[in-house]
Amino acid sequence: MIYWAIGGIVLGGIFGLMSALYLSGITPSGMNRSTPVVVDGWQSDWSIGSPAADRYQKAWVARYGLLAMQKSEAVYFIRSHDEQGAPIREDCRYLVSGADLPAEWWSVTLYDHLAYLPNNTDGHLSFDASDATDRYDWQFEVASERPEDGTAWVSSRAAENFELTLRLYRPNADFLNSPERATPFPTISRLSCKHGGGT
Amino acid sequence: MRATMLAFALCAIASAIAVHLMVIQSMPSFIMSRTTSSLKAAGLKENKWTAAPRIMPLTQKIVRSSPDLFYAVCLLDLTSGQVQISVPLWPAYGSLSVFDDTSENVHISNLQGNSQPLEIIVALPGQTVSASSDTTVVFLPGPSGIAIVRRLAPDEASHKVATELVATSLCAAR
Numbered sequence: 001m002i003y004w005a006i007g008g009i010v011l012g013g014i015f016g017l018m019s020a021l022y023l024s025g026i027t028p029s030g031m032n033r034s035t036p037v038v039v040d041g042w043q044s045d046w047s048i049g050s051p052a053a054d055r056y057q058k059a060w061v062a063r064y065g066l067l068a069m070q071k072s073e074a075v076y077f078i079r080s081h082d083e084q085g086a087p088i089r090e091d092c093r094y095l096v097s098g099a100d101l102p103a104e105w106w107s108v109t110l111y112d113h114l115a116y117l118p119n120n121t122d123g124h125l126s127f128d129a130s131d132a133t134d135r136y137d138w139q140f141e142v143a144s145e146r147p148e149d150g151t152a153w154v155s156s157r158a159a160e161n162f163e164l165t166l167r168l169y170r171p172n173a174d175f176l177n178s179p180e181r182a183t184p185f186p187t188i189s190r191l192s193c194k195h196g197g198g199t
Numbered sequence: 200m201r202a203t204m205l206a207f208a209l210c211a212i213a214s215a216i217a218v219h220l221m222v223i224q225s226m227p228s229f230i231m232s233r234t235t236s237s238l239k240a241a242g243l244k245e246n247k248w249t250a251a252p253r254i255m256p257l258t259q260k261i262v263r264s265s266p267d268l269f270y271a272v273c274l275l276d277l278t279s280g281q282v283q284i285s286v287p288l289w290p291a292y293g294s295l296s297v298f299d300d301t302s303e304n305v306h307i308s309n310l311q312g313n314s315q316p317l318e319i320i321v322a323l324p325g326q327t328v329s330a331s332s333d334t335t336v337v338f339l340p341g342p343s344g345i346a347i348v349r350r351l352a353p354d355e356a357s358h359k360v361a362t363e364l365v366a367t368s369l370c371a372a373r
Contacts, residue, residue, distance in 0.1 A: 004203045008210030015211070016218030024223060060225035062302045066234060066261055067347060069296050073307045076263070097362050105292045105351060107267050115262040117255070125256075128267050130353060165263060170309075 024059035026098075042077035043167055046176075062114055071073055075171050076130035080113075080163035082188045090156045092193040094145040096127070096164070098186035100136050102175035103168035105129050106139070108186065110142065110154050110162055118159035141191070164188065216293055227301040234261065235274060235345070245276035248286075248348070250362045253355070269352035269361035273370035275321055275344040281328060282321040285307045285369040288312040289361070292351040297321060297337050299344045306337040310350065320373070329331070347369060 021027045036043040045061075047164055055123065061068060071175065082088050107128035112118045117125050124146075131152060132138035140152035142164070147153055166186065168175075175182050202275030237260055243249045251270040252258045264270070275282055275297070286295055295317060308317055319335040321344070322328050328336045348368070353356040 001203050001206055004207040005210045008207040009214040011215030012211035012216075013218045016215035016220075018220055019215070020219045020222035024226060026226070055223045058301060058303070059223055059230075062227040062230040064262060066230060066302055067296075067298055067305065067345065068263075068302075069294065070307055075294070107265065108268075109263075109265060111263060117259055117264070117266065119256045121256070123255075125266050128353060129325050156365070167265065183340055 020059075024056045025064075026059065026063055039077065039116040039179050039182050040187070041081065041083075042079045042091075042185050044075055044077045044179075046071045046075060051171050059185070071171070071176060074167055074169050075176075077166040077168070077185070078163050079166070079188060080161070082190045084190060086190065087161050088142070088156075088190075089161045089190060089193075090144050090159045091195055093141060093147075095141055095151075095189045096154075096186050097138055097139040097189055098132075099138075099183050101129075101166075101168060101185075102172040102182055104170040106169065107167050108140075108154070109165050109167070110156060110159060111165055112159045113161050113163065118154055118155075118157065118162065120157040120159075122155035122157060124153050124155045127152060142188075231298075231300055231302045231345075234327075235343070238272060238274060243272060243274055245274045246282055248273050248365045248368045252360050263354045265349075267351065267353040269348075269350040269358050271348040271361075271365050271368065273346040275339065275346055276369075276372075277321065277323055277339060277342040278342075280372045281323075281326065283369060283371055283373050284319045284321065285316045286310065286348055287316045287364050287367055288314060289350045289364075291357075292349075294349045295319070295346065296349070297339070297344060297346050299339050300341045303360050305339065305344075306335070308335065310348065316368075 037046055080087060082094060087095060107126050109126040127140045141147045142154045142155055142156050144157040214233040248271050251272060254264045286299045289310050290313060291311065295308045295310055296304055299305050310317060319337055320328050320330050321337050321339055324338050324340065330336060350361045352361045
């Protein structure tokens, strides 16, 4: 009987471990613990950095948003699809266009699917408010090579499938109360792809 | 045979519940501990500000680090007493945030301005803190945590200025 008991403990332990990892979204195919606030396709989770987050949420945040700040200080929106709903990827070129955003300062940064900066030396991995020549009407291109026409550029080289993170620092109180009423968030329009699929 | 199967089932259920709860409970602390160990391995000392190099693909240690910001980190260790923090303000966006050992953001201060340095004391619950009225007291649930200064420094020149401010900043046991 002792062997059956030990077998039960081992099997139960494995199940307990895997279920914990799945429910906290730690495994690649696990649950997405982000309870989204969605603005124009950009997803955020405003329980990040909040004591209200439950244990599963806290585990997910520790894995994917470690040392994230409270939402009154900063909110993070993530988008991994273009305007047509296709995953954004290294072998395509995209035009990101935006207007005035409801925060003291903002930035858009490119990360790979593991939430790290892609391993390239281009030095163009983000576009922020200080790069926008017109805060009410700005745009930049995301591509693996610098645009020849001089358009502002964020490099996706070595990123494979990637995501863009929009950070709003000290967001307006009105925006936090009613994010759905925000001015339009940036759009991600696919320009072309090396292996087809362009607009 | 029935008793054997019952023992198997009970052990499996009890083990699954125990391991599940233990993993979920300890995951944030485990990840935070690994991050702290990684930072120590990179040369960071406890109760001392360390300026991070400019965030680039080869220097990033933490997911979603921003390449537009200057970061300074102090690993908080309250085992030998409360920790005093003092950091200069910054003309552009800046913040001082304190995280506990589960990565929860327990305090944040605005660093944007041109007046006197920001002062805070980090203490444990129940401790008596003697501090001036303009000093903020932050309580951590445990003896370890991380304080982070973020300053908007999107270019080499502003990052250099922010780095030089670390010499006039304080993070030390009282």
